[in-house]
Structure formats: C-alpha cells, structure tokens
Amino acid sequence: MSTAGPPQGDRHRSPQGEGSTARYIDARHVWQRYGDHVVLENLNLAVQEGEFCTLVGASGCGKSTFLRLLLGQETPSKGQLLLQGQPLAAEPDASRGVVFQRYSVFPHLSVLDNVAIGLELPAAPLWGRLFGARKRVAREAAAQMLERVGLGHALGKYPSQLSGGMQQRLAIAQALIVRPRVLLLDEPFGALDPGIRKDMHVLLLELWRETRLTVFMVTHDLAEGFHLGTRLLVFDKLRIDPQAPQAYGARITYDIPLNPERSGGALAALARVTDTPILETQT
Numbered sequence: 001m002s003t004a005g006p007p008q009g010d011r012h013r014s015p016q017g018e019g020s021t022a023r024y025i026d027a028r029h030v031w032q033r034y035g036d037h038v039v040l041e042n043l044n045l046a047v048q049e050g051e052f053c054t055l056v057g058a059s060g061c062g063k064s065t066f067l068r069l070l071l072g073q074e075t076p077s078k079g080q081l082l083l084q085g086q087p088l089a090a091e092p093d094a095s096r097g098v099v100f101q102r103y104s105v106f107p108h109l110s111v112l113d114n115v116a117i118g119l120e121l122p123a124a125p126l127w128g129r130l131f132g133a134r135k136r137v138a139r140e141a142a143a144q145m146l147e148r149v150g151l152g153h154a155l156g157k158y159p160s161q162l163s164g165g166m167q168q169r170l171a172i173a174q175a176l177i178v179r180p181r182v183l184l185l186d187e188p189f190g191a192l193d194p195g196i197r198k199d200m201h202v203l204l205l206e207l208w209r210e211t212r213l214t215v216f217m218v219t220h221d222l223a224e225g226f227h228l229g230t231r232l233l234v235f236d237k238l239r240i241d242p243q244a245p246q247a248y249g250a251r252i253t254y255d256i257p258l259n260p261e262r263s264g265g266a267l268a269a270l271a272r273v274t275d276t277p278i279l280e281t282q283t
C-alpha cells in the first residue's frame, strides 16, 4: 500500500497557508489519520476573525474531522492549528461553541435550564448550579438569549416537546450563551424542512452580524453554503489510489469568496482558489 507523504511536486500550495496577514485561525500543514486511514492531508488555511466559512465536499472526506480539530476534541496527527497565533486548546472550551445536526441539547432539562446551565456550570463547577442572585442573573441572561432566537414563549418546555427547528434554535442559544468567539456548525439544519431552514438562515445571519463570530459550517447543501458563507471551502482529495482508497486524505481544494457585501470587501484580497483538484492515480 502506498504511504501518504506530502504530495510529490506539490504545485497546489494554498496562498492562505503562507504569508497572509490578520490570521485569526491558522491551520498549518494539518494531517489527521486514524491508523492507516489518512483523512486530512497537509491542509492549510488562514481565516480572519468574523469570516463565515461554509465547508462542503463529498461524504466522508473529513469536514467533520476538521471541525473536531477546531473544537479541540481531537488533535492533529501532524501540523498545527493556531488561534490568534497560539496553539488551540487541546480540549473544548468556552471560546468555541458547537451545534450538531441533532442531539446537542439535554433532553432532561427544560429549555431555560438547557441554556442557563452553560452559565451555571463554569461558575459553580462543584454543584453544577448557582443559587440566589447569581442564579437569577444567569437565568435572566438565558431567557434573553432564548427570546433572541425566538423561544421566549417556550422556556418551561422540554426538548421532546419542541419541533426540529425549535430544537436547533435551542442548540444555537446554548452555544451562544457562553459568548464563544468561534461557532462550529455541523450540518445544523440538515434534518429540517426547507421552509424552516430558510427561517434558520435568517436567524443565523442576524446572529452572525450582531456577534461578528467566526463561523465554520459544514453543509451538504451547496446552495446553503453559497448563500450563507463569506467563503466557501471545498474539501477534496488531490490524489486517489484505487487499490488503497484510505492512503490519501483531503484538503481544501477550492476557497471561494462569497457575498462580498457582507464581508466588507476585505476577503477579496485573501480568498481565492487554493489547490487545483487534480486526481493523481497511483498504482
């Protein structure tokens, strides 16, 4: 079986990976492999604060893996992930919020508790709950956040009593209550009906404009990726060995600037095509 080293004669180096300024998140020569399975291969990416990156690519090409690396759930096999020039914390912390397609919320907690606990747990790690005035403040903040995402009327309900769209609103409120600087979204609207998705797009863009969060969102819906992002990142393999399909991993093969009216035009100079996808068949 071929071993997956850096591509020979790599003509496709990412312009973002080297030499660009104002890097907020910086992925430098990142590899991720599980045993013999190379999932990400020499991935380079520089992202400015406040960008809205949408991640697309074939199923299994490593988009969620990259989100897990950004979250700190996993560390790269090789290479570096930097946040403002410092290595990313090796485990999830409040600087990064995450919303998955499903099951992000606690089923046994009310809507209000699901969000308030995000403030209570870090402040009272021993008991998990606050008391008195501090508890009131946390619950008021949670209620305000829930109002903001359109769940102000459902504070006492439980997740099982909510529709899919409402559950994702709750998951977003839960992620945002701790004021993360980076929001990671793994197909957050994949299970929702088209009409509800549109409402969620409006909400997400409003929240992004208000918070100026840096967003990474995986989606299988290309139209959604083009509509929401200020930058579309396409994950793909540059080379494939039919005899050893797991020998080579994906990287970002296209990096397309989008919606310049939202990104203030700053991206035009930064984002451009990175790596031309050329399939190299190895025998």
Ligand SMILES: Nc1ncnc2c1ncn2[C@@H]1O[C@H](COP(=O)(O)OP(=O)(O)OP(=O)(O)O)[C@@H](O)[C@H]1O
Residues within 6 Å of the ligand: 034, 037, 039, 057, 058, 059, 060, 061, 062, 063, 064, 065, 066
């Ligand atoms: N912890 C792990 N151990 C072994 N293999 C893993 C692990 N995590 C992911 N993989 C493998 O890595 C590959 C990439 O998975 P990943 O979920 O990142 O892809 P994806 O692009 O997000 O796919 P999809 O679009 O279908 O969600 C898959 O083949 C998966 O089986």
